[in-house]
Amino acid sequence: EVQLVESGGGLVQPGRSLKLSCAASGFTFSNYYMAWVRQAPKKGLEWVATISTSGSRTYYPDSVKGRFTISRDNAKSSLYLQMNSLKSEDTATYYCARTTYYFDYWGQGVMVTVSS
Amino acid sequence: DIQMTQSPASLSASLEEIVTITCQASQDIGNWLAWYQQKPGKSPQLLIYDATSLADGVPSRFSGSRSGTQYSLKISRLQVEDIGSYYCQQAHSNPWTFGGGTKLELK
Numbered sequence: 469e470v471q472l473v474e475s476g477g478g479l480v481q482p483g484r485s486l487k488l489s490c491a492a493s494g495f496t497f498s499n500y501y502m503a504w505v506r507q508a509p510k511k512g513l514e515w516v517a518t519i520s521t522s523g524s525r526t527y528y529p530d531s532v533k534g535r536f537t538i539s540r541d542n543a544k545s546s547l548y549l550q551m552n553s554l555k556s557e558d559t560a561t562y563y564c565a566r567t568t569y570y571f572d573y574w575g576q577g578v579m580v581t582v583s584s
Numbered sequence: 585d586i587q588m589t590q591s592p593a594s595l596s597a598s599l600e601e602i603v604t605i606t607c608q609a610s611q612d613i614g615n616w617l618a619w620y621q622q623k624p625g626k627s628p629q630l631l632i633y634d635a636t637s638l639a640d641g642v643p644s645r646f647s648g649s650r651s652g653t654q655y656s657l658k659i660s661r662l663q664v665e666d667i668g669s670y671y672c673q674q675a676h677s678n679p680w681t682f683g684g685g686t687k688l689e690l691k
Contacts, residue, residue, distance in 0.1 A: 529679040569675035574627040
């Protein structure tokens with residue numbers, strides 16, 4: 469059974485940093501692209517970042533480019549999202565997802581609140 | 585960026601009713617479209633991919649179709665467990681974008 473478990477969320481002040489983690493199991497992690505997708509409170513879904521199988525290629529929308537960094541450790545079957553220079557509009561539930569163009573498995577999500 | 589315009593934003597329907605949700609892409613995306621279901625308080629789940637293919641374990645009352653740049657999700661006979669929000673997503677080009685969502689409620 470595919471499982472994705474996020475951690476690392478919490479309350480952080482604007483301008484500060486936070487790192488999210490996602491532990492994967494139930495599939496060969498190194499064979500899949502992985503992604504982060506977020507959902508602001510009572511809002512829709514927004515793709516945040518994608519990383520290739522080896523980690524050599526990363527993709528971001530303009531809204532987070534230069535501030536967020538996605539990475540992975542295939543030996544640990546783990547995905548990460550380093551978030552710097554956080555803004556109030558980054559407040560959201562962040563989901564880790566396995567991706568093959570589409571997002572076929574999702575974690576339960578972790579809440580990030582950016583507020584002073 | 586490709587814009588995905590989803591309608592309606594909310595929908596109230598009765599059990600056993602046929603429900604249709606649509607998504608309009610701002611440009612040609614071929615069949616690079618997925619539909620997701622998000623039940624209240626839960627993570628999204630993939631329902632349909634490649635515009636018309638049913639994901640594993642998804643009931644056959646769900647179906648997807650395409651007409652040009654307009655895509656539709658149909659629930660043939662609404663069940664209580666289908667209540668929640670639905671989102672389309674284009675996978676044609678970066679940045680991957682979602683529709684604004686449709687909140688489906690019971691009448």
